[in-house]
Amino acid sequence: AQSVTQPDARVTVSEGASLQLRCKYSYSATPYLFWYVQYPRQGLQLLLKYYSGDPVVQGVNSFEAEFSKSNSSFHLQKASVHWSDSAVYFCALRSSNTNKVVFGTGTRLQVLP
Amino acid sequence: EAAVTQSPRNKVAVTGGKVTLSCNQTNNHNNMYWYRQDTGHGLRLIHYSYGAGSTEKGDIPDGYKASRPSQENFSLILELATPSQTSVYFCASGDARGANTEVFFGKGTRLTVV
Numbered sequence: 001a002q003s004v005t006q007p008d009a010r011v012t013v014s015e016g017a018s019l020q021l022r023c024k025y026s027y028s029a030t031p032y033l034f035w036y037v038q039y040p041r042q043g044l045q046l047l048l049k050y051y052s053g054d055p056v057v058q059g060v061n062s063f064e065a066e067f068s069k070s071n072s073s074f075h076l077q078k079a080s081v082h083w084s085d086s087a088v089y090f091c092a093l094r095s096s097n098t099n100k101v102v103f104g105t106g107t108r109l110q111v112l113p
Numbered sequence: 114e115a116a117v118t119q120s121p122r123n124k125v126a127v128t129g130g131k132v133t134l135s136c137n138q139t140n141n142h143n144n145m146y147w148y149r150q151d152t153g154h155g156l157r158l159i160h161y162s163y164g165a166g167s168t169e170k171g172d173i174p175d176g177y178k179a180s181r182p183s184q185e186n187f188s189l190i191l192e193l194a195t196p197s198q199t200s201v202y203f204c205a206s207g208d209a210r211g212a213n214t215e216v217f218f219g220k221g222t223r224l225t226v227v
Contacts, residue, residue, distance in 0.1 A: 006155075034215050043117075043203060043218035044156075090155060094207075094216075099144050099163065101207070101216055102172070105155035 002027045004093050006104035014112045015083050021076040021107045023065075023091035032094035033074040035065055037087045038106075044090060050074065061085070086111045116140065119204050119219035126226050132191040134222050136204030144207045145187040146216060147171070147179060149200040156203065162187055194226045 005024045013019055025031055032051050036044040048059025055067040065076045074091060091104040116139045126132045138145065143164050148156040148171075158171030160179035168179040176198060178190040187206075191198055201223050207216035 009153075032214075036218075041221075043220045044205075045218075046215045049215050092216075098169075099207070100158065100161060100169075100171070101146060101205070102158055103148070103156040105153065 002031075002093050002095055002100065002102055004091050004102055004104035006089075006091055006107050008107050009105070010108045010110070012110045012112060013081055016080050019076075019078045019081045019085075019109070021089050021091075021109065023074045023076065023104060025072050025074060025091075025093050027072075027093055027095070029096050032096060033065075033067060034092040034094070035059065035063070035074075035076050036090045036092060036103075038090065039087050047076070047089075081109075081111050083111045083113050085109060117204055117206050117217050117219040119202075119222050121222060122220065123223045124225070126191075126194045126224065128195060128226055130194050132194050132198075132224065132226075134189040134191075134202055134204075134224070136187045136189075136206075136219060137185050138187075138204075138206040138217075139185065140206065140208075140217070141184060142206035142208045142217075143184075144216070145181065146205040146207075147177075147187070147189045148203045148205065149173070149198075150203060150221070151200050159189065159202075196226045198224065199226045200224060 003026045035047040094101045146161040147159045162181040180188045204219045205216040
């Protein structure tokens with residue numbers, strides 16, 4: 001079975017500070033991993049994705065994530081956040097053999113001016 | 114960019130009634146998905162499909178049926194709606210032909226069962 005855990009329901013940071021949103025996954029094979037962002041009353045938009053190769057992947061708006069097989073993690077990072085980054089962030093995993101895609105419970109990010 | 118259109122965008126239904134949520138995608142994706150989003154639960158997978166004529170149970174299929182009559186369309190059916198099915202429902206599509214492909218989401222349907 002595949003699953004994704006986002007242990008932090010809410011994160012609050014000040015504008016200009018660095019950010020890390022945590023994601024842990026459970027999957028027996030090589031995972032396809034994604035981070036999505038959801039702004040109020042909208043659908044989800046892709047930030048970045050990972051399948052293989054360099055464990056550090058770059059995404060939109062200067063977000064990046066680092067895959068760790070040993071830790072079963074795929075944490076999202078940003079060096080300096082902006083107030084417009086306030087949103088809900090979801091980590092997702094796609095099964096390589098069934099194409100089933102599951103999501104974590106999300107982390108609500110609030111950036112204080 | 115992939116276009117996924119959901120209808121209706123808002124729906125109020127009565128308990129015990131039948132509700133059909135529709136989803137259309139225009140990018141010829143093989144895979145389509147239905148999720149519901151609830152506070153504290155994130156997105157939970159209800160049903161998904163590999164192509165026309167196929168439907169698969171997701172993690173929370175009870176109380177829901179799905180139908181994929183064509184490549185473009187994927188419906189979610191609540192035969193006997195209950196208040197516990199009040200939620201925001203998202204449809205998504207993705208291309209199974211690539212190894213590293215994301216899913217694209219519609220804007221959601223807000224369903225209230227009274």
